Amino acid sequence: MSYDHVLLPSGAASTLAEVDAYLTTQDGQPATAVVAEIAAELDKRNAELPEADAFLGAPAADGGIGATLFVSTPYDSIGHVRNLLFELATPHGYAVYDPQLAWLVDPAGRVPATVTHGGAGEFPYLTRELAHLWIPGLGEPGPYLIVETGDQVYIQTYRHPNGVYDLEYREGSADKHFTITVDDAAEVADLVWEWASGDRTRFDTLNWRRLTF
Structure with missing residues (x-):
């Protein structure tokens, strides 16, 4: 085949x-x-x-x-x-x-990025349409999506079996690494696309927690 x-x-x-x-x-x-x-x-x-x-x-x-x-x-x-x-x-x-x-x-309308789809591998760009296509369909064995635009500059999400998403982004250093939990796939897709396209307007209105390891 x-x-x-x-x-x-x-x-x-x-x-x-x-x-x-x-x-x-x-x-x-x-x-x-x-x-x-x-x-x-x-x-x-x-x-x-x-x-x-x-x-x-x-x-x-x-x-x-x-x-x-x-x-x-x-x-x-x-x-x-x-x-x-x-x-x-x-x-x-x-x-x-x-x-x-x-x-x-x-x-059309793409943002150059290294996009890693947990179930399908790497892609060279993201569009709003792709964010809304891929994120609701994330599932095992790789229920995650990573969008990287620079060294340690990325946003990523992980979809749990109950449909809740962990969403986190990092802006180059450990003190600029934040996370939030979202239970709506469309909102996750919107936030991922807004981050990738440089629109952080809504980010300051959300209850991000700084991620520490």
């Missing part, structure tokens, strides 16, 4: 139904220049590796359909391929769609 990702232009869709509709409009179309360029680079990097280390399940060039690119990979290469897709596609204004998880990761 293989794992699939699909690239499509940022803004082409915002819901899963719109993704499906957009993909349908591309059926039978020749690959655009951007899609062909991304596919060629994927195939080039794949060809540079020994066959045993290949990360594509099929030539990427075969997956170019109109303005979309279907990329198939073995399960043990999912993280590597996803990172490559962000590296190659984001500068061209392309979103990454994961049909297995039903996640559309669109760079």
Whole structure:
């Protein structure tokens, strides 16, 4: 079995139904220049590796359909391929769609950050939409999300089985490390996004406790 990702232009869709509709409009179309360029680079990097280390399940060039690119990979290469897709596609204004998880990761409105999703690995940016997609769905075996924008500068949350979230942020040093408990997923997502985007307006109104170890 293989794992699939699909690239499509940022803004082409915002819901899963719109993704499906957009993909349908591309059926039978020749690959655009951007899609062909991304596919060629994927195939080039794949060809540079020994066959045993290949990360594509099929030539990427075969997956170019109109303005979309279907990329198939073995399960043990999912993280590597996803990172490559962000590296190659984001500068061209392309979103990454994961049909297995039903996640559309669109760079529109993004804040560059190292985002660690406990169940799915690392991502290179956060958007408001992703915060509201990921945080309510956190669960075992990794019910946490970390957004890091600098050395020891981060916000993170952990979702307990009862739906309560621990939320904490650190601003570079131990004396600027605070925590709070929140029982509403949407509020956690809002706070994570506000912190990441530089809006700390609500933070001073909450009962943060300084975290000590």
